[in-house]
Amino acid sequence: QVQLVESGGGLVQAGGSLRLSCAASGRSFRLYTVGWFRQAPGKAREFVAAMTWSGGTYYAESVKGRFTISRNNIQNTVALQMNSLKPEDTAVYYCALGETRGIHTTPNEYDVWGQGTQVTVSS
Numbered sequence: 001q002v003q004l005v006e007s008g009g010g011l012v013q014a015g016g017s018l019r020l021s022c023a024a025s026g027r028s029f030r031l032y033t034v035g036w037f038r039q040a041p042g043k044a045r046e047f048v049a050a051m052t053w054s055g056g057t058y059y060a061e062s063v064k065g066r067f068t069i070s071r072n073n074i075q076n077t078v079a080l081q082m083n084s085l086k087p088e089d090t091a092v093y094y095c096a097l098g099e100t101r102g103i104h105t106t107p108n109e110y111d112v113w114g115q116g117t118q119v120t121v122s123s
Contacts, residue, residue, distance in 0.1 A: 002026040002112050006095050009117030012085055016121070020080040022095030022114055030073040033098040035110060036080045038091035038119075045094070047105040049080060058103045063089075085121045092116040 008020040020036070035050040049059045049069040057069055068081040078095055096110035104110060 002029060002032075002097060004095050004097065004112055004114035006093065006114040006117040009093060009119045011120045011122065014085060014087055014121055014123050016085050017081070017083045018085065018119060020082065020093055020095075020117060020119070022078040022080075024076040024078070024097065028073070029076055029097055031101070033101065033104055033110075034069070034071055034078045035096045035098065035104060036069060036078075036093060037096060037107060038089075038093045039116075040091040043091075045107050047107075048093070050098075050103050050105065051078070052101065052103060056103060058105065060105075082119070085119075087121045087123045090119060090121050092118050 003025050006022045031053045033052050036048040037045050039045040051057050051069045066084045071078045094116045095114045097112040098104045098110045
């Protein structure tokens with residue numbers, strides 16, 4: 001059973017940067033698709049970014065050019081570098097693993113979730 005733990009959230013001013021990390025334990029996630037989602041109060045969980053086992057990436061339009069997803073299959077970690085942050089990026093951010101290959105953009109395509117980390121961007 002793989003477990004995920006996110007870290008790196010916090011409070012930042014608009015225009016600033018944060019780097020989120022997600023550590024996987026239990027077994028290697030080398031062949032999994034990894035993704036980041038976010039959920040703001042009163043809103044549905046939404047897709048942010050994903051990376052396949054082979055390194056293919058996909059981003060939501062709202063973060064394209066500002067966020068970068070990366071993974072380290074040796075250390076079993078996933079990162080989300082967030083630059084030029086906006087108040088509308090405020091949400092709880094979740095990392096997730098999908099056991100089937102390919103890019104996945106909906107929550108039900110992922111099998112394992114972390115507990116989330118809060119990101120707050122002040123104006």
